[in-house]
Amino acid sequence: MRALLVVNPKATTTSTRTRDVLTHALASDLKLEVATTEYRGHARDLAREAAAGGEVELVIALGGDGTVNEVVNGLLHAGPDPDRLPGVAVVPGGSTNVFARALGLPNDVVEATGALLDALAARRSRHIGLGLAAGTEGSDDSAVPGRWFTFCAGFGFDAGVVGRVEQARERGKRSTHALYVRQALRQFVGEPHRRRGTITLSVPGQEPVHDLALSIVCNTAPWTYLGNRPVYAAPQASFDCALDVLGLARLSTGAVTRYGTQLLTSSPERGLRGKHAVTLHDLTEFTLESQAPLPFQMDGDHLGLRRSVTFTGVRRALRVIV
Structure with missing residues (x-):
């Protein structure tokens, strides 16, 4: 599976070490590309390009709720189509991480990465409203x-x-x-x-x-x-x-x-x-x-x-x- 990891380096609990550990863990199971955001709205632009390209099957957001929001808006720029658009995964890296925790994910980067790998191995996903x-x-x-x-x-x-x-x-x-x-x-x-x-x-x-x-x-x-x-x-x-x-x-x-x-x-x-x-x-x-x-x-x-x-x-x- 080809995946894009979008990293917000300014998120509260995100660090270079966190990114490197996550990248190493995911790269063994995914054909992974890593992109680091450089300005407000950059995660949206990256996700929009991924959706338009048609090759990326999964976009993973490492950051807080703002990063997730940008990724979602980029993917859904032309409207919702969950059976065609890439799926979304979240690794919490912000201060509160409401979206990730509401999905039932651990509020810890290492544990959340493990949960993501388990979900990918089991091909487990769900459709949610927005x-x-x-x-x-x-x-x-x-x-x-x-x-x-x-x-x-x-x-x-x-x-x-x-x-x-x-x-x-x-x-x-x-x-x-x-x-x-x-x-x-x-x-x-x-x-x-x-x-x-x-x-x-x-x-x-x-x-x-x-x-x-x-x-x-x-x-x-x-x-x-x-x-x-x-x-x-x-x-x-x-x-x-x-x-x-x-x-x-x-x-x-x-x-x-x-x-x-x-x-x-x-x-x-x-x-x-x-x-x-x-x-x-x-x-x-x-x-x-x-x-x-x-x-x-x-x-x-x-x-x-x-x-x-x-x-x-x-x-x-x-x-x-x-």
């Missing part, structure tokens, strides 16, 4: 092209946290869970829409939900991890169905304390609950629209400000080796 987000037709963001995400997207508060973390990392800070907690507190203090949100959730055939202050879109569960603790914003979310949405209508101190505690104690059976929480399951299409521009993120990658985003849940969009 989310697609694009600018809403007729809105100011209508020209924004569609982009795929693997595990989550956020419009509003959580995207603002992601943006703050990215700025801190650009200043040389290391990506840690403590950094995320600090930036979440700073985002809360500076949040202008805590008591009355500006987001409207519109689902075809249903009454719109107005005045949301926070909106999280999940393609799987958990939503994220704090260390080894999984956090479930939408416990029913799954790679085998469409998209789930969590919305909060208030971010007052009391509400954040209550819902934050619920998140920290969440489980596959129990997520957020309360009069200010809105949860919707298995949505194929919906729109989030804000009266004011809000931060937007996908798979932990801050994408700037948006007023309106349309989401589509696409089942069986990607073939992954697990």
Whole structure:
């Protein structure tokens, strides 16, 4: 099998030694080509070339969730076709690695490599659904092209946290869970829409939900991890169905304390609950629209400000080796 290993050397837990060990382990079973990313978006370009060439059967991402997202978007540049396009495998090299862990992979490079080799030997794979987000037709963001995400997207508060973390990392800070907690507190203090949100959730055939202050879109569960603790914003979310949405209508101190505690104690059976929480399951299409521009993120990658985003849940969009 011909495979392309895409390595992000700037990922949090990726090193030259990690790359060399992984390359040596995979080269015995695969006809392997190794490519190291050199700029933001490079993994997407490499995966797109691999898909267009028609010879690569597998693309392996060594890096964090951002690297995986770029690889997926490169492969699906012309749309999903899992029976024709190369499969995807992931070796976690980031700080959180939500996608890999949600697939059930170990959060350790050596163990994950062993699991990948076992899956390849057994020819084991599965088809998973993905989310697609694009600018809403007729809105100011209508020209924004569609982009795929693997595990989550956020419009509003959580995207603002992601943006703050990215700025801190650009200043040389290391990506840690403590950094995320600090930036979440700073985002809360500076949040202008805590008591009355500006987001409207519109689902075809249903009454719109107005005045949301926070909106999280999940393609799987958990939503994220704090260390080894999984956090479930939408416990029913799954790679085998469409998209789930969590919305909060208030971010007052009391509400954040209550819902934050619920998140920290969440489980596959129990997520957020309360009069200010809105949860919707298995949505194929919906729109989030804000009266004011809000931060937007996908798979932990801050994408700037948006007023309106349309989401589509696409089942069986990607073939992954697990």
